[in-house]
Amino acid sequence: MPAFHIPDSEFAERRAKAQAMAKDMGLDALIVWSRSGHSVEAYGDLYYLTNFVSLFPCVPDRRTWSSRGHGALILPVDGDPILVTDYLDDPEDRIKVSDVRAEPDLAAGVVDVLKETGLLGGKLGMVGMMSFLVSALRRMEDHAGQRLDLTDADHILDRLRVIKSPAEIALMRRSAAVGVKWMEATMGAVIEGNTEGDAVGAGLAVLAANGGTQQDIAISSGPNAQHYMGSSGVPHWNVTRPLQTGDLVHIDQWGPVNGYYTDFARSTVVGGKPSDGQRELLDGNVALIHHIIASITPNRTTFGDLYRTGAKWLDDNGFANHKSTGDETNNFSRLFPCFGHALGLGIDGPWIVDDEDTVIAPNMTLAIEALVSKPGVGASNFEENVLVTEKGAEILTADCNSRFWA
Structure with missing residues (x-):
């Protein structure tokens, strides 16, 4: 190494x-x-x-x-x-x-x-x-x-x-690569009969072996899938309820690798065969985040612009945005009106919120995310880590499958 x-x-x-x-x-x-x-x-x-x-x-x-x-x-x-x-x-x-x-x-x-x-x-x-x-x-x-x-x-x-040096960018690339292995190990253990704790444990073994440690893992599944975290206690994962085929599951993992953070999210359905409502939610979540990333124009786009791009996409595609009151299933999203943040030696600012006028510049590293919900279906979480370049944005977590379903 x-x-x-x-x-x-x-x-x-x-x-x-x-x-x-x-x-x-x-x-x-x-x-x-x-x-x-x-x-x-x-x-x-x-x-x-x-x-x-x-x-x-x-x-x-x-x-x-x-x-x-x-x-x-x-x-x-x-x-x-x-x-x-x-x-x-x-x-x-x-x-x-x-x-x-x-x-x-x-x-x-x-x-x-x-x-x-x-x-x-x-x-x-x-x-x-x-x-x-x-x-x-x-x-x-x-x-x-x-x-x-x-x-x-x-x-x-x-x-x-907020502006990363070449050495820091190399470390961020390394963190993203380890984060991909971490997420793949966690998602690989999202199978019928395992608990959320079993999936978390499988991922943590890979993270520790590759020089990382977690700050936290937000995982939620099945009847609790509308919530950001399935357990409000310590730890933030359920260790008693076995996962069942058809359960919607979303996972957000973050923590440092050699000091620099990886932080991204993926969602799936146990068994890999979503219902029509689950598929609409899962596919929409991926499309939303990639739409926001594609809108980045270095030295012109602000963090607030990214927020408004994301909010408009939700409105245009029939999903509740952060300011909606009609979707009471996603309380977390309404209390956290944000599409992500800068990333480096922590969960850093600036934040992708409506009133943030900081201009996005080359050599920033960002985590762009959203928890998206549909009443009666649950919530999906999707997040990518990106490096802002002179031409746009490179997705550092692109090697991780976006769709863990058929």
Whole structure:
């Protein structure tokens, strides 16, 4: 298997760009805060700049530690980066920052670095707001003995991460290829007598063997096929009900492979012979997503344009759109008015929603999706991962069968 990695020099270039953008904002430094531990939702910003994620699980604070499962990079606009982590035991020497401090009381350790570098009273940009904890802020301010001047700076990393470098595109291609194997293994176990859990387990074995881990799998079948997930508990799959011939099944799988995400969905009918209503739903779902993809014109089309293209297709072809009230079977779709999102070191923005005016540009990678339903039939889920090129869009997940039915 060939090596897939980001060159060391690229990490330095990324940090330099972030520093310049922070300086333009009048900031003295960025604090790039990240959650990882056993979860993979929010490690992307820190990983993007340092190649580091915390390996310790997220656990409640106590007197001697704080913010376990998190990490923070202090990035002065005119100085060297300092990484503060709650855990440091990496036998592979992956970290791309030379100054690394291991502090079990992470919040206090960050304040100590700010004091040491003369940044404590400065204007600080906070990156990673979805991960930053109220408990961490209180602990930091208690340790500092003063309020911190924090400015939301998430947009800096959002802008840097959305355009992929050649090395990142190679990693995205690799993730898509592994994702295809993962999906094929899962779908191959969608047979009569198996449970949803059996199908999920078959897929996870392939994913793990190919360098990936799941963030989650949304699977639903049979009498629950109108729902995005068949179980609202943990895990999100049913392990008691055997699948039956004729069951409608849809599967959405997402997670990182070597850090970069695969995220796409497929649907089918157990036994591979859909009814007329199921076939209309399944074929329509595929046609919708490929119609949206075909509408991409780089440097002209916006994310909002893609949303409106998808909504019009649904209206023109007799399917309920996100704003419909007539189809009460698809509550998820009405609560998630979206046709997908950017993709990279996570489920990233911008989102394909009606009011998003970001222009789609070459070297963006997107996940374009829709859960489509018909009353009395259920719901189908279909999603592709695409790379935006100078000419249009390349479907990275094209090697996965779109139609697992006859």
